[in-house]
Amino acid sequence: MSAAAGPTPGTAGAPAGAAPWFEARGVSKHFGGVVALDGIDLAFYPGQIVGLIGDNGSGKSTFVKIASGVYQPSRGSFAVGGKEVRFRNAADARQAGIETVHQDLGLVDSMSIVRNFFLGAEVRRGPFLDLRRMRRETNRMLEEIGLGNLRDLGQDVSRLSGGERQAISIGRAVAFEKKMLILDEPTSALSIAETEKVFEFMRRARQRGLAVVCVMHNLAQVRDVADRFVVFWHGKKVVDVTNEGQSEQELAGYIIKGKLSELGIDQSSLDTGALRVLAQE
Amino acid sequence: MTAAQAGTNQQVLAGAGPAGPPGQGGPAGAAARTSRLGSSSLAFRILRQRETGIVLVGLLMFVVFSVLSNGTFDSVENWGGITSTAAELGIVTIGVALLMICGEFDLSVGANFSFAALVMATMIQDHYPPGAALVVALAIGAGIGLLNGLVTVTLDIPSFITTLGAFFLWTGVTLIVTGGETVTILPPTPALLNVLGGMLGSQIRSELLWWLGLAVVVGVVLQRTVTGNWFFAVGGKRLAAVEAGVPVTRTRVLAFVICGLFAAFAGAVQLGHLDSMSASFGTTYQLEAIAASVVGGCALMGGRGSMLGAVVGTLILAMLDSGLILSGVSPYWYEAVVGVILVAAVAMHTRVGQLVSGAGA
Numbered sequence: 001m002s003a004a005a006g007p008t009p010g011t012a013g014a015p016a017g018a019a020p021w022f023e024a025r026g027v028s029k030h031f032g033g034v035v036a037l038d039g040i041d042l043a044f045y046p047g048q049i050v051g052l053i054g055d056n057g058s059g060k061s062t063f064v065k066i067a068s069g070v071y072q073p074s075r076g077s078f079a080v081g082g083k084e085v086r087f088r089n090a091a092d093a094r095q096a097g098i099e100t101v102h103q104d105l106g107l108v109d110s111m112s113i114v115r116n117f118f119l120g121a122e123v124r125r126g127p128f129l130d131l132r133r134m135r136r137e138t139n140r141m142l143e144e145i146g147l148g149n150l151r152d153l154g155q156d157v158s159r160l161s162g163g164e165r166q167a168i169s170i171g172r173a174v175a176f177e178k179k180m181l182i183l184d185e186p187t188s189a190l191s192i193a194e195t196e197k198v199f200e201f202m203r204r205a206r207q208r209g210l211a212v213v214c215v216m217h218n219l220a221q222v223r224d225v226a227d228r229f230v231v232f233w234h235g236k237k238v239v240d241v242t243n244e245g246q247s248e249q250e251l252a253g254y255i256i257k258g259k260l261s262e263l264g265i266d267q268s269s270l271d272t273g274a275l276r277v278l279a280q281e
Numbered sequence: 282m283t284a285a286q287a288g289t290n291q292q293v294l295a296g297a298g299p300a301g302p303p304g305q306g307g308p309a310g311a312a313a314r315t316s317r318l319g320s321s322s323l324a325f326r327i328l329r330q331r332e333t334g335i336v337l338v339g340l341l342m343f344v345v346f347s348v349l350s351n352g353t354f355d356s357v358e359n360w361g362g363i364t365s366t367a368a369e370l371g372i373v374t375i376g377v378a379l380l381m382i383c384g385e386f387d388l389s390v391g392a393n394f395s396f397a398a399l400v401m402a403t404m405i406q407d408h409y410p411p412g413a414a415l416v417v418a419l420a421i422g423a424g425i426g427l428l429n430g431l432v433t434v435t436l437d438i439p440s441f442i443t444t445l446g447a448f449f450l451w452t453g454v455t456l457i458v459t460g461g462e463t464v465t466i467l468p469p470t471p472a473l474l475n476v477l478g479g480m481l482g483s484q485i486r487s488e489l490l491w492w493l494g495l496a497v498v499v500g501v502v503l504q505r506t507v508t509g510n511w512f513f514a515v516g517g518k519r520l521a522a523v524e525a526g527v528p529v530t531r532t533r534v535l536a537f538v539i540c541g542l543f544a545a546f547a548g549a550v551q552l553g554h555l556d557s558m559s560a561s562f563g564t565t566y567q568l569e570a571i572a573a574s575v576v577g578g579c580a581l582m583g584g585r586g587s588m589l590g591a592v593v594g595t596l597i598l599a600m601l602d603s604g605l606i607l608s609g610v611s612p613y614w615y616e617a618v619v620g621v622i623l624v625a626a627v628a629m630h631t632r633v634g635q636l637v638s639g640a641g642a
Contacts, residue, residue, distance in 0.1 A: 070524055091526030106524040108517035110584035119514055120525030122507045129505050 018045045019082070021211045022067070022098070022180055027076035029062050029235075036062040038235040039076070044180060044211040049202055051226030051243075052215045058232040060215045061103060064184045067213075068100035069093030080179075091120060097179030101186050103215075105169040109158035114138045116157050117172050141175040142168075145197070162189040174201050180211040187221065199225045331578045332590045334629050339593050339600070346604030354607045361484035367599035368488035369551045370569055371592060374577075375492075375499050376543030377570035378591035382503065383536035384516035384583025385440040387429060389447035390544035390570060394563035396455040397421040398548030402464040402558040411473035418545050425451060426541020430534035440537075448567065455560045465557035478553025488550045493592070495543070500588030512536055516583025572619060573598050576626040597622065 020043035029037040037059045044050060054060050065071040067078070069087030077084050080096050087093045093100070100106075107116050114131070117138045123130045138153055145167060157165060166189045173181060181202070187195040202212050202225055216222045222229065223243065231239035347355040373390050380387050397418040404414035429447050433440045466474065478488045503509035511532045514522040522529050544566075552558050577594025579586030598619060606612050 068524070069526070089526060089528070090524055091528070094526045100524070102524050104520060104524075106521045108514050108521045108584065110517040110580070111513055115510060115513075119510070119522070120527050122510055124507060127506060129507060129510060131505075 018047075020044060020079075021046050021081060023079040023082075024063075024067070025077050025079060027063070027066060027073045027078070029059075029066060029071060030074045035235050037066070037073075040232075040235075040237050042230060042237060042240070044213060046179075046209045046211055047206050048227045049206050049212040049214060049225055050228045050230055051222035052213055052230050052232065053217070053219065053222060054232035057234075059235040060232050061184055062235075063232070064100065064102070064182055064213075064215060067093070068098060068102070068182060070102075094120065094176070098182065099173040099176050099178065099180070100182040101169050101173045101184060103184040105165055107157045107165055107169055110156060112156060113142075113153045113160075113168060116168060117141070117175070121176060137175075141171055145171040145174065145201070163191065163194055166190060167194065170198060170201065174205065178210075180213070181205050182213045182215075184215045185217065186214065187216070187218075195221065331585065331630060331633065332587055332593065334633050335577055335590060335593050335597070335626060338626070338629075339597050342597060342600050342604065346600060346608060349609075350604065350607035354604055357484055359603060359607065361486070363596075363599045363603045364489045364492075365478075365486040365554065366602065367595050368486070368492040369547050369554070369563075370566060370573065370598065371492040371595040372488075372495060372547035372550060373544050373563075373566050374570040374573045374591045374595045375496055375588065376540035377567075378574040378577065378579050378586050378588070378594075379499060379503065379512065380440075380536045380540040381571070381574050381579045381581070382516050382583060382586040383512040383533060384519065385433065385533060385536060386444055386571070387426070387537065387540045387544075388441065388444040388567045389425060389429060389451055390540065391563045391566035392448050392451035392455065393422055393425045393541055393544040394548040394551070394566055395558065395560050396425075396451050396458075396548075397545035398552045398558045398562070399455060399459055399464055399560065401549055402466060402552050403459075405466050405471060405474075406464060411471040415473060415477075415549055418549050419542060422541045422543070422545020422548070423538050424541070425545075426538040427534065429541065430537030433537070434530050434533055444567075452560070452564070459560055461560055463557055463559040466552075470556055474553040474556060476553070478550045478555075486554060488554055491546075491550055495546075496588045496592050499539075503588065508532070508535070513584055516580075516585075518584070569598060569619075572623050576623055578626075578630050580630075581627075594626075 022044045024040050024042040027037060027040045027042075028035070040059075040063060042063075052060050052063070062071065066073050069090040069092050072086075072088070078087070079085065085092075085096060087096070090100075108119065111119070114135050118134045123134050123137070125133070135153055142153075157168065160168065166186070170183065170186055173183070183198075183202070186198050190198065199221075202214060205212050206227075214222070214226065226243050228242045229239065230237060343355065353359060373394060377387055377390060400421060401414040401418035404417060405411050425447065429440065429444050432438070433443045436443075470479075476487060477491070478486055481487050481490070503512060511522065511527050514525070514527055515529050515532050515536075519529060522532075547566075548558070548563065551562060573594035574586065574591055575581060575594070576597055577586070577590025577592070579590060601618055601622070602612070602615055605614050605618065
């Protein structure tokens with residue numbers, strides 16, 4: 001039994017009366033003897049942005065990789081719309097309606113922008129790739145994102161700047177988004193204006209009723225955009241609260257002092273890692 | 282991806298937001314559409330092709346050898362010879378280049394080539410239907426490729442090692458089975474062998490058509506199909522392909538199977554050409570095919586390459602072989618020159634790649 005799961009596992013921070021679209025039920029992941037995730041119960045709701053935070057090695061990225069089908073859980077299960085699902089690979093997760101921006105951006109440097117955009121979701125015409133249509137759609141979607149200056153869609157991604165690459169990766173997930181959007185550190189290479197743009201996408205996705213999950217280091221940024229915070233610590237979910245307009249400090253204090261003691265977490269162990277992240281900025 | 286999935290994606294795309302009329306960027310968009318490097322003019326598009334440099338090198342070689350050989354090199358007779366020698370290596374190279382694009386090596390193609398063709402020759406000698414013998418040869422080639430692929434992905438070891446092991450294994454098996462004997466098919470030669478490697482008219486052999494035809498087909502598959510797209514993605518960055526939902530394991534194994542299939546088919550074509558087969562034929566093909574692929578622009582670590590490059594790379598090796606002799610240079614120089622060209626070509630591809638990357642969507 002996980003002491004950290006809270007009084008109502010997986011349901012904290014739920015919008016009133018809403019049913020979760022995606023649920024993790026006791027999800028654990030082991031790599032050899034290393035426990036990366038330990039019994040995670042977590043639910044995501046349509047029209048809600050969840051900020052997933054935690055120190056390096058807290059298990060956030062592992063969780064993202066499992067939820068997006070790249071890894072398979074060692075234990076536990078997922079449910080989509082209340083029905084249990086098993087993702088054998090990323091294609092299954094995408095099929096179910098989950099689009100993910102991974103930390104490494106998931107771009108193939110030696111391929112063109114267009115081909116990267118449609119990788120794993122290629123548009124066909126008969127037996128062949130419909131490159132004209134793919135180019136047209138990429139063009140339109142990039143324009144929508146405000147990357148209209150990347151006109152040469154045939155150029156390799158390796159020629160793009162860090163910010164442009166990140167924008168391509170996010171643009172791809174936004175373009176295909178269906179039910180849930182997961183972003184792992186989506187703004188790490190972006191300027192303030194570009195970051196605001198990413199937040200705008202997240203808000204628009206929320207408006208369209210998508211469940212949005214955003215892994216972030218920067219507490220100030222998460223506070224700006226998230227409706228709800230989930231904190232991971234050593235592979236466990238230790239906090240799951242709604243964003244009620246707290247200041248950063250209030251938030252950090254609330255999370256650390258209030259919630260953790262309430263949950264009976266040993267605060268001295270947190271001082272070394274989690275506090276540093278939570279109180280940063 | 283199934284057609285149904287494609288339909289879903291299109292619906293999603295159509296519903297993804299307020300779409301303007303497609304392809305209309307307005308005046309500002311049209312201005313911005315001009316790329317950094319000038320324009321999307323034909324000249325630019327040709328220049329940024331990775332293969333442009335090596336095609337020019339090939340043409341230069343042609344001119345130099347023609348001059349040095351006093352007109353014997355560029356004779357029709359000589360090109361009949363060059364192209365039929367090149368065709369067998371060229372067919373092997375098609376598969377090897379495809380596999381390299383996918384990020385893997387096959388050092389067993391030479392052994393595969395002779396083993397498959399020897400089994401086919403023996404079957405024909407023993408009066409099995411030639412068609413059945415060909416099917417068995419191709420099955421052997423595909424099977425050797427499948428084994429290479431399965432061992433590589435399940436044991437998670439580098440294909441360089443897997444296929445080096447396979448090279449020794451199948452070379453040994455071939456020698457055990459044949460005792461090192463040459464198998465010769467006595468006349469009347471079955472029609473199938475003529476279709477594979479016989480003369481077409483007075484100068485060219487049918488194997489030239491097989492080579493070029495297959496290169497075109499595989500080129501179209503690579504550039505214009507989902508599977509081809511996946512070969513590039515898996516070789517370019519495997520993790521990104523995994524994250525995008527590409528069936529990476531299946532794609533890798535498929536590339537091994539195709540490579541093995543082409544090696545065996547090349548063996549069948551050589552049998553059609555010579556009407557005889559020996560375990561000593563094709564023993565250097567793995568290295569020559571990798572050299573030809575790399576000269577033609579295949580990246581050693583995968584993700585880049587083309588059938589045009591594979592064909593031109595093979596032709597350059599074949600031109601060297603013939604050109605040196607006809608220019609009065611000792612044929613012993615062949616290997617030495619291949620080595621220099623190989624390194625120079627990679628240096629060129631790297632420099633050109635830094636200047637312009639991209640081969641059109």
